[in-house]
Amino acid sequence: MKRIHFWGTRGSLPVALTAREVRDKVAQALRGASGRTFASDRELDDYIDSLGMQVRGTYGGHTSCVEIETGSPEYVLCDLGSGARPFAQQAIARHGPASPQTYHIFMSHVHWDHIMGFPIFIPAYIPGNRIRIYGGHPDLEASLRRQHGAPSFPVDFAALGATIEFVHLQPGVDHDVAGMSVRLLLQRHAGDSFGYRFRSAGRTVVYTTDSEHKLVDAAETERFIEFFRDADVVIFDAMYSLAEAISVKADWGHSSNIVGVELCHLARVRQLCLFHHEPALGDAEISRVLAETRRFEQITRTDAPLVVTTAYDGLDIDL
Amino acid sequence: MAISPCSARAPYNRSSRAASRAIGPLNDMEFSSLRFADVVVASPVGRIDYLTAGGLEQALLPLLEPSADAPPAIVLDFSGVHYISSAGLRVLMIAAKKMQARKGAIGVAALQPMVQAIFDATRWNQIVDVFPSVRDALEALPGTALAAWELTVKPRTR
Numbered sequence: 517m518k519r520i521h522f523w524g525t526r527g528s529l530p531v532a533l534t535a536r537e538v539r540d541k542v543a544q545a546l547r548g549a550s551g552r553t554f555a556s557d558r559e560l561d562d563y564i565d566s567l568g569m570q571v572r573g574t575y576g577g578h579t580s581c582v583e584i585e586t587g588s589p590e591y592v593l594c595d596l597g598s599g600a601r602p603f604a605q606q607a608i609a610r611h612g613p614a615s616p617q618t619y620h621i622f623m624s625h626v627h628w629d630h631i632m633g634f635p636i637f638i639p640a641y642i643p644g645n646r647i648r649i650y651g652g653h654p655d656l657e658a659s660l661r662r663q664h665g666a667p668s669f670p671v672d673f674a675a676l677g678a679t680i681e682f683v684h685l686q687p688g689v690d691h692d693v694a695g696m697s698v699r700l701l702l703q704r705h706a707g708d709s710f711g712y713r714f715r716s717a718g719r720t721v722v723y724t725t726d727s728e729h730k731l732v733d734a735a736e737t738e739r740f741i742e743f744f745r746d747a748d749v750v751i752f753d754a755m756y757s758l759a760e761a762i763s764v765k766a767d768w769g770h771s772s773n774i775v776g777v778e779l780c781h782l783a784r785v786r787q788l789c790l791f792h793h794e795p796a797l798g799d800a801e802i803s804r805v806l807a808e809t810r811r812f813e814q815i816t817r818t819d820a821p822l823v824v825t826t827a828y829d830g831l832d833i834d835l
Numbered sequence: 836m837a838i839s840p841c842s843a844r845a846p847y848n849r850s851s852r853a854a855s856r857a858i859g860p861l862n863d864m865e866f867s868s869l870r871f872a873d874v875v876v877a878s879p880v881g882r883i884d885y886l887t888a889g890g891l892e893q894a895l896l897p898l899l900e901p902s903a904d905a906p907p908a909i910v911l912d913f914s915g916v917h918y919i920s921s922a923g924l925r926v927l928m929i930a931a932k933k934m935q936a937r938k939g940a941i942g943v944a945a946l947q948p949m950v951q952a953i954f955d956a957t958r959w960n961q962i963v964d965v966f967p968s969v970r971d972a973l974e975a976l977p978g979t980a981l982a983a984w985e986l987t988v989k990p991r992t993r
Binding site (some may be wrong): 757759762763772774775778808812816 | 928
């Protein structure tokens with residue numbers, strides 16, 4: 517594995533900046549630049565980079581879709597949220613529609629925000645492409661077929677040109693897929709979800725979204741510590757604050773940044789990436805959560821530092 | 836932030852001498868409690884994490900549930916707690932909710948710097964009232980608990 521690329525990072529629903537929010541960002545940047553001069557593009561870039569994500573960019577965006585670049589010509593994706601669309605556009609642009617490709621897609625679960633990108637996943641329409649969709653749910657195929665046809669969508673699943681296969685993976689055992697060792701863990705979420713631990717070429721990535729940690733079962737906590745053990749990167753469902761996750765939003769199936777740090781510390785993980793952002797949070801709030809998470813990591817650290825990042829559409833993490 | 840006043844419950848017909856209860860070690864944490872008039876001062880000692888939080892919850896439960904003997908107020912003396920995880924914070928939230936449900940009061944006192952920093956980072960001081968010392972917590976409560984506590988504990992450093 518060489519790199520992780522985030523195509524969709526938002527939970528529940530895609531979100532987009534409004535014209536007013538973009539205008540506010542421009543206004544903040546201009547106010548900060550008042551009286552400055554930029555002698556070169558480099559100076560201008562330095563200024564933009566100093567502004568912070570909440571001013572110079574946006575976290576986005578699309579719902580869950582994460583690409584793991586393995587170094588092989590075959591593609592590996594986690595989930596088919598709306599982020600699958602820009603991924604597919606990029607893949608088609610790179611190879612052209614006439615060059616058959618193989619896509620391995622690992623599904624955390626089949627809630628709408630994780631499958632909504634498939635009807636607009638262009639590679640599925642192109643004969644010659646091979647799409648293998650993996651998961652632990654027995655109704656994985658039925659769920660994708662159900663949304664792909666009348667009355668929900670104008671094209672029926674049967675009309676798709678690619679060769680599409682569904683592969684059931686048993687949790688708790690290692691599977692060899694696309695040159696990686698892949699292990700699933702059952703997670704607490706309505707209708708169940710599965711976390712994935714990918715290992716290849718001395719690197720380990722854990723993708724664990726839509727997973728609630730109830731904090732009352734030590735054995736469950738230890739199962740996750742073992743699942744995360746020594747991972748290079750853990751992509752973690754941090755949709756809610758800790759207080760929300762254990763009170764008003766208990767049993768909603770999601771976790772918090774605080775639990776992410778604790779589990780990653782206990783498992784000696786190298787990097788935690790906060791993921792599946794609450795759609796009600798704006799860019800400034802997500803930036804604040806990131807800063808608070810880094811502070812919490814620092815004060816509770818007893819071992820090597822845990823790098824904390826937060827996902828945004830377009831983020832690359834080199835492995 | 837002050838501890839909310841206790842309910843209009845009648846004062847306990849107890850002597851002002853402290854009634855004590857010791858649970859003993861809960862993995863790497865110990866727990867004991869002392870009763871001062873109508874207030875229980877509970878003292879967990881050690882590390883409250885995913886392994887020990889369940890023990891803390893079990894130890895606190897008899898104090899939280901409504902009963903004729905239930906204290907109207909609880910002060911958690913955290914001077915001996917050097918770490919608290921999300922599992923422990925959850926127990927505090929449950930305790931606060933249970934006390935609120937029966938119109939009682941609960942506060943956490945004497946946080947060590949690490950635990951104070953965790954409270955700050957998680958904003959847990961908005962979930963449960965926090966006091967610099969046990970004395971400050973008792974002072975915020977009506978009744979004779981502070982006087983009883985000072986009679987019993989004053990020689991010690993708090």
